[in-house]
Amino acid sequence: MTTQDRNAEDLAVLAAAVADVTGRDAASVRAEDRLRADLDIDSLEFVKMVMTVEEMSGVKIPDEALASAQTVGDILNALAASRDRAADAS
């Protein structure tokens, strides 16, 4: 799988999680969307969304990598970095 394919797959996973917690159309979710201002995702929904992403992707994202995430893209970056770290460790 190419990096581009992987990024598209990650966005699809995250978009599905956003749709799950907000009821929005997954197809409308973009990497530049702001979690609070654009998607109206509160702290509880954020935690739920991350759990869904981790279950769907099979990648555990450390809390500290998500503490300051403001956009969908920030979560995608944290997901990719966590996957790379896991691959390096194995």
Add this chain to the structure above:
Amino acid sequence: MIARMFKRLFRRSRPKARSLAETDEALVAALRAKGVQIGAHCRIYTDAFSTEPWLVRIGDNVGIAGGVKFLTHDGSAGLLRATRPMAQRLGTITVGNSVFIGENAILLPGVRIGDGCIIAPGSVVRGQIPPNSLVVGNPATVVGRASLLLARMMQDPDTLDTFGLDEPTRRQVIEDHFRRQS
């Protein structure tokens, strides 16, 4: 949202005429006298420990908001008494260390809450809750890691360093903060 909600709920629960420290010590002492097993550094704002308070064990550094109910028996067992006149169905409740239980949550007989959990306000909790769980709803379900909620709360601009300030200073700091936002 959760951070603001927790702060608001805790503030509501405090009696106005007494300091937080005085309230903690008096209530915790009274609950211990009834038989509730309570660890160190707990903040408890409910006295609803059912008719078997000695079946409840609470760890260290636990926060329990107002309106929380610990149910150590199942009242529906009364329906058995037509044929079994003294029947009671009972259960212990155990709360681990560093747990927060939000306003009006209900803990049913037999509940085991692991270390580091956050129970959202209004949750109805049954069964065993793994450590570091964020728990929400009726029936309560685990929706993620409590530690992630806290990591986000630490970075939240509305998380202020106001706990323990005298009330006029605290109010001033908070009002200034929200005035700057508006």
